[in-house]
Amino acid sequence: MAINFDTDNPTKLLSAFKKAIDDKKIVTWSYDKDGYFTHTPEQWRYKAWLRPTIYTGRLTMNFLGGQDVTTKPLYAVYHGRFIESMLTHCDELFNAGAATALPTNSDVITKRAA
Numbered sequence: 001m002a003i004n005f006d007t008d009n010p011t012k013l014l015s016a017f018k019k020a021i022d023d024k025k026i027v028t029w030s031y032d033k034d035g036y037f038t039h040t041p042e043q044w045r046y047k048a049w050l051r052p053t054i055y056t057g058r059l060t061m062n063f064l065g066g067q068d069v070t071t072k073p074l075y076a077v078y079h080g081r082f083i084e085s086m087l088t089h090c091d092e093l094f095n096a097g098a099a100t101a102l103p104t105n106s107d108v109i110t111k112r113a114a
Contacts, residue, residue: 001075002104003050003061003082007094010059013086014052020089029085036064039078048078053106059094062106 007013018035020026031037036049047068050061061082063075079099086097 001063001079001100001102002106003079003097003099005059005061005086005094006057006096007059008057009093010054010057013059013090013093014054016090016093017086026085026089028081037061037082039081044074044077047074050078050082051106060106062104 005013017026017029018031021029021031028040029037030040032049034051036051038044038046038049047066048070049064049066051064053060053062063070063078065074068074083097083099086094
């Protein structure tokens, strides 16, 4: 359940997204001192986080489940809405964005609903 953005400059993409949050252009996402993102609407806030990792040619956002059970709607909302926000605010900084359907080795799922 990772999100991968193909980009020539993953650092610039991540910085642009954070700046849009700082400038209040994006109000449905926030990030903490560690740089992890959470979805801010009350229903989803602090239920999970997305942890960025920069690779050559790619920005990956790994899913970190919270203490609650990780449900399909939870990770679907986090993945879908994050991609939507990137498309809305940073579309010129990446070539493609895609989410994995199942957890990767770098995702953290505390409890998973059936």
